[in-house]
Amino acid sequence: MVRYVFMRLAGLVPVLLGISLVTFILVRLVPCDPAEVYLRLSQIPPTPEMVASVRADLGLDRPLYAQYLDWLWKAAHLDFGVSFATKQPVLAEITRCFPATLQLTLASMALVLLVSLPAGILAALYKDSIFDQFSRLLAFLGASVPNFWLGFLLIYLFSLKLDLLPVLGRGTPAHLALPAATLALSYAATYTRLLRTSMLDCMSADFVLYARARGLRERLVLGRHVLKNALLPVTTAFGMSIGHMLAGSVIVENVFAWPGVGRLCVYSIFNRDYPVIQCYALIMAVIFVTCNLVVDMAYRFLDPRIRLGGGRQ
Amino acid sequence: MTFGTIVTRLAGRKLTAACLLIILAITLSGALAPILAPNDPNLVDLEKKLAGPGAGYPLGTDHLGRCILSRLMYGARISLGTAFLVMFLTIAISTVVGTLSGYRGGTLDGLIMRICDILLAFPSLVLALAVIGMLGPGLLNMMIAMVSVQWAWYARMIRGMVLSLRESGFVLSARVSGVSGPVIVARHILPNILSQVIVLSTLDIGWVILNISGMSFLGLGIQPPTPEWGAMLNDGRQFLRSNPSLMAYPGLMILTVVAAFNLIGDALRDALDPRET
Numbered sequence: 001m002v003r004y005v006f007m008r009l010a011g012l013v014p015v016l017l018g019i020s021l022v023t024f025i026l027v028r029l030v031p032c033d034p035a036e037v038y039l040r041l042s043q044i045p046p047t048p049e050m051v052a053s054v055r056a057d058l059g060l061d062r063p064l065y066a067q068y069l070d071w072l073w074k075a076a077h078l079d080f081g082v083s084f085a086t087k088q089p090v091l092a093e094i095t096r097c098f099p100a101t102l103q104l105t106l107a108s109m110a111l112v113l114l115v116s117l118p119a120g121i122l123a124a125l126y127k128d129s130i131f132d133q134f135s136r137l138l139a140f141l142g143a144s145v146p147n148f149w150l151g152f153l154l155i156y157l158f159s160l161k162l163d164l165l166p167v168l169g170r171g172t173p174a175h176l177a178l179p180a181a182t183l184a185l186s187y188a189a190t191y192t193r194l195l196r197t198s199m200l201d202c203m204s205a206d207f208v209l210y211a212r213a214r215g216l217r218e219r220l221v222l223g224r225h226v227l228k229n230a231l232l233p234v235t236t237a238f239g240m241s242i243g244h245m246l247a248g249s250v251i252v253e254n255v256f257a258w259p260g261v262g263r264l265c266v267y268s269i270f271n272r273d274y275p276v277i278q279c280y281a282l283i284m285a286v287i288f289v290t291c292n293l294v295v296d297m298a299y300r301f302l303d304p305r306i307r308l309g310g311g312r313q
Numbered sequence: 314m315t316f317g318t319i320v321t322r323l324a325g326r327k328l329t330a331a332c333l334l335i336i337l338a339i340t341l342s343g344a345l346a347p348i349l350a351p352n353d354p355n356l357v358d359l360e361k362k363l364a365g366p367g368a369g370y371p372l373g374t375d376h377l378g379r380c381i382l383s384r385l386m387y388g389a390r391i392s393l394g395t396a397f398l399v400m401f402l403t404i405a406i407s408t409v410v411g412t413l414s415g416y417r418g419g420t421l422d423g424l425i426m427r428i429c430d431i432l433l434a435f436p437s438l439v440l441a442l443a444v445i446g447m448l449g450p451g452l453l454n455m456m457i458a459m460v461s462v463q464w465a466w467y468a469r470m471i472r473g474m475v476l477s478l479r480e481s482g483f484v485l486s487a488r489v490s491g492v493s494g495p496v497i498v499a500r501h502i503l504p505n506i507l508s509q510v511i512v513l514s515t516l517d518i519g520w521v522i523l524n525i526s527g528m529s530f531l532g533l534g535i536q537p538p539t540p541e542w543g544a545m546l547n548d549g550r551q552f553l554r555s556n557p558s559l560m561a562y563p564g565l566m567i568l569t570v571v572a573a574f575n576l577i578g579d580a581l582r583d584a585l586d587p588r589e590t
Contacts (some may be wrong), residue, residue: 018431029447144572146523148530149546149564152553160554246434251527266531269446277446284439 004300008293015023015289020075023282024068027274034084035060037272041084065125080279085271090279094261100170101253101260105245107180112238114226115188120195120234127200135192146261147248151182151255168257179256183249191234198230205229232303239295243288329580332573339570343389352380354387354540363556370525375545375559376552383538385566392539393570399456400514403463408503408510410464411471416479416498426472429465437462441524445533455534459524463517467510474506512581519574526567542567 027034035054039046055061058081061069074080080090123135158178159167166175202208203226211221250262257263261280268276322384327555342349351369358378366373371383414425430516432440478484526543528534535541537548542563549559 014427015431015434018427019434022431022435023443026447028445029444031448108528136367140572140575141568144519144568144575146526146530146543146564146567146571148527148543149567152546152550152560152564156553156557243436244438247439250438250442251531254531265442265446266533269442269450269533271337272449274447277443280445281435281439283445285435288436289434 001301005297008297011044012289012293016259016286017284019285019289020072023278023285024071026281028064030274033060034058034274037274038084041271042087049214063242075282082273083268083273083276085268085273085276092176093264093276094279094283095237097259097261097264100258101246101249103170103176104179104183104249104252104258104260105242107176108183108245108249109238109242111180111184112191115184115233116191116195119188119192121199123192123196123224124203124230127196132196135189135196137266139189142186145185147182147186148251148255150185151178151252154182155170155256160231170259179252179258182255183245187245194237195230195234199235200225202226202230232299235302236295236299239298240292243284243291246286246287260292274278278304325581329577332576332580335569336577338371339389339566340393342386343391343393346383346386350380350383350386352383354379354383355538356380363552363559372562373558375548376556378500381392381559381562384544384545385562387540388542388545388563388566389570390521391535391539392525392567395452395525395535396518399459399463399521399525400518402456402460403467404510404514404578405466406460407464407471408507411468412475412498414468414501415472415475416502422472425468432462432465433469435462439522441528442533445528450533450536452535452539454505455528458528459521463521467535470513471506471510474509475502478502478505490501502586509585512585515574515581516578519571519578522567522571524572526563 030037033051033055035051035058036046038054038058039050044050052061059067062070078091080094082088083090083093117169118137123132126132131211155167155178158165165177166172169175208221208225210226212218247262249258249260250265252258253260253262261284265277265280267273268280346354351371356379358374358413361370361374361378362376364370364374364378370380370382372385375381375384410425414422435443439456441458443464444461445454446455484497484501487501492500525534526541526546529541529543530547532544532547535544537544545563546560546567549556549563552559
């Protein structure tokens with residue numbers, strides 16, 4: 001197991017280097033001179049002398065490989081440069097907004113679990129019932145409804161018509177309810193269906209038939225044999241969607257004026273604040289890759305079939 | 314499985330046939346918008362702003378007095394047109410890259426697959442945002458972002474298909490007969506994979522439409538005053554309290570089209586894989 005973890009961590013290095021290379025190259029796609037943008041954002045007229053001076057300050061006059069190595073060295077020391085707009089360190093800007101995004105994502109994940117676990121189990125136990133049909137409809141809608149529209153529908157209903165929840169901003173748990181629900185719906189719908197399918201697969205498996213033949217109580221069969229096995233693929237899919245949720249919060253944050261990194265990213269795109277966009281992409285990709293790796297390793301740990309199979313190799 | 318068999322299977326299902334009809338109707342209304350639309354979608358008439366449904370304006374007008382129905386019809390043209398174009402470009406690029414990678418193999422294959430691995434290591438929305446962030450908001454840049462996010466996934470899939478066909482009997486016999494590589498690819502490999510790739514790409518059209526409207530909603534994609542559903546939703550957000558229909562119509566259009574494409578996608582998956590019921 002230790003050897004496996006080590007190998008996987010070692011395998012992460014080229015991927016991280018690749019990610020860093022892509023994010024570095026991204027800034028080279030910029031159709032105008034970043035030094036000029038920097039000067040304009042600082043309200044300084046971009047004279048050729050000033051542009052040359054800023055280019056030297058930002059290291060843009062050096063060869064590309066030297067720029068990359070320099071950037072990589074600094075990034076490894078968590079120095080992502082300075083925001084063009086606020087002149088603050090980029091990492092400080094991101095870490096200022098990240099707790100809000102994390103809070104939104106964690107709340108959504110909790111909501112997804114609260115809804116999809118009981119709903120998926122019930123949909124499998126009462127297959128083809130009205131409840132099952134309803135969960136199918138919800139899953140279908142969840143995959144098709146644009147979440148920015150859903151957000152506004154929820155604001156209209158719960159904030160404007162019923163006056164139950166605040167419309168925008170962050171602060172109290174009540175502020176969190178609508179954005180978290182908006183972000184959670186499509187995932188909750190997907191996992192309900194996934195758990196249902198996974199449970200139905202397990203319920204028709206031989207080991208369940210054997211457990212029943214041994215005369216075990218139905219509750220024990222479902223809890224110990226069906227659910228435990230059915231949860232495995234759901235756990236993996238759920239873990240892998242953490243990165244997607246963190247990244248996907250960008251639209252929800254903009255609908256609800258939620259002060260997270262997604263909103264910061266869109267704001268930076270309008271301001272052409274390239275270092276912030278670059279750092280956002282890098283951090284999100286690193287989180288995404290790390291989450292996937294952890295889930296992959298956790299799956300190996302949770303499922304003895306894979307663990308033992310791997311051990312023999 | 315041939316394209317004809319797949320279409321016959323699909324048309325046999327009532328729900329799928331209904332979805333196909335909905336998409337056809339919306340596509341036609343977009344394509345024929347200059348003839349069918351009751352008004353100019355960009356004609357501002359402030360005296361008629363926020364008017365309810367009535368003569369001349371079947372769905373009423375928006376905050377600038379523009380006809381909502383006409384904007385929805387022209388919006389279909391842009392939303393669907395952009396989605397189809399993005400899908401076409403994605404498939405074109407990934408077919409070339411995937412086939413090259415799978416057929417040539419060796420170092421080139423390794424290099425292309427590592428590039429794909431790295432691009433797939435980014436959450437797709439983040440990479441799209443980063444590309445738009447660097448190139449700047451706009452329709453063309455949004456399309457570039459969408460294609461650059463998607464091509465790697467398709468290239469990898471096509472490479473897999475080409476790899477399995479490369480060692481099949483008919484390709485080996487062609488090679489033994491002295492047929493050149495490019496001809497084998499064009500005559501024997503591509504015809505065998507393209508129908509499947511095109512069919513699979515329909516699964517993603519709904520996703521592409523959602524992303525295009527999402528980007529335009531954020532102001533990063535199609536820019537006002539161009540009528541596009543996501544941008545219309547963004548325009549309507551300030552009138553949520555006084556005039557919720559401004560947001561309701563474009564949202565319903567996106568929901569309907571994406572739902573129809575998703576249902577067709579599900580049916581296609583079943584049609585391609587007869588084991589699943």
